[in-house]
Amino acid sequence: MDLIDKKILYLLQSNARMSNANIAREVKLAPSVTLSRVRKLEEQGIITGYEAKLNHHALGLDMLAFVLIKVTGDKDIESLLVDIPGVQEVHNVAGDDCYLIKIRTRNTESLSLLLKEKVRGESISTKTIIVLNTLKETAQLTF
C-alpha cells in the first residue's frame, strides 16, 4: 500500500460510486492501472464492500438507540441479536458478558416492543441509551 492506494481508499470512502475513470484522473494514473489497484485492494480484503447510505428519517426510522445487554450463560443470543430488524451493529464488549447493539426503530414504542419481545427473555439486564441528536456518523477511516 503506497500513497496512491491510500488516495484511492480516500476517494472511495468519500464516494463509492466514483467512476474508475475519475479515480484515475484524480490519482494521475491510467484507468487500467487504477482498476487493477482497486481490484487488488478488494482481493486483499482492504476494501470489504460498498454501501449506500440512506436517510433514516425519510424511511420513517426516527429512533436511534444503543442498548447494553447483560446476558447469563452463553446462550445463542448472538444470532438472535444479529437478526433483529433495525439492528445495525452487535458488539461483544469487555466486562460482565455484555453486548452492545446499535438499533434503529420507528419510535420509542417500537423500540421498547422489540426489546420486550426479543431481548428481555434472554438477558439479565439491559441499559438503553437513547440518541437525541447525531453530530457525526460515518464509517470513514482516516489513516
Added chain:
Amino acid sequence: MDLIDKKILYLLQSNARMSNANIAREVKLAPSVTLSRVRKLEEQGIITGYEAKLNHHALGLDMLAFVLIKVTGDKDIESLLVDIPGVQEVHNVAGDDCYLIKIRTRNTESLSLLLKEKVRGESISTKTIIVLNTLKETAQLTF
C-alpha cells in the same frame, strides 16, 4: 417510493458500486428509467451517499471503543469531538448532557492518549466501553 425504488435501495445498500445496467436488469426496467429513479432518490435525500467499507485491521486500527462523555457547560466540545481522528460517530444522548462517541484507534494506548489529550479537559467524566469482538456492523436498513 414504490416497490421498485425499495429494491433499488436494497441493491445499492448491498453493493453501492453495482452498475446502473445491472440494477436495471434486477428491477426489470430500462437503464434510462432506472438511472432517473436513482437520481431522484439522491435528489430527494433518501440516498445520502456511498461509502467504501474498509478493513480496520488491515489499516492497523485494531481498537474499537464507545465512550460516554459527561460534559459541564455548553462548551464547544461538539466540534472538538467530531474532529478527533478515528472518531466515526458522535451522538448527543439523553440524560446529563452526555455524548456518546464511537472511536477507532491503533491500540489501547493510543485510545487512552487521545482521551487524555483531547477529552478529559472538557469533560466531568468519561466511561469507556471496549469492544472485544464485533458480530455485525453495517449501515444497512431494512424496511
Added chain:
DNA sequence: ACGAAATCAGAATATTATTCTATAATTTAG
C-alpha cells in the same frame, strides 16, 4: 549493474451511462 518482478501507458473492444424522443399510463380538473 543485472535480472526478476512489479508497475505502467496506451490501444482495442465490450459494456455502460446518459440524453433524447415518442408512446403509454396515470392523475387531475372541469
Added chain:
DNA sequence: CTAAATTATAGAATAATATTCTGATTTCGT
C-alpha cells in the same frame, strides 16, 4: 366522464466508461 396535464416508460443513439491485452518502463534486491 372526458380531456388535458403530468408522469412513467421503452428504446435508440451516442458519449463515456470498464476491461483486457501488449509491450515499455520502473523498482528492487543482489
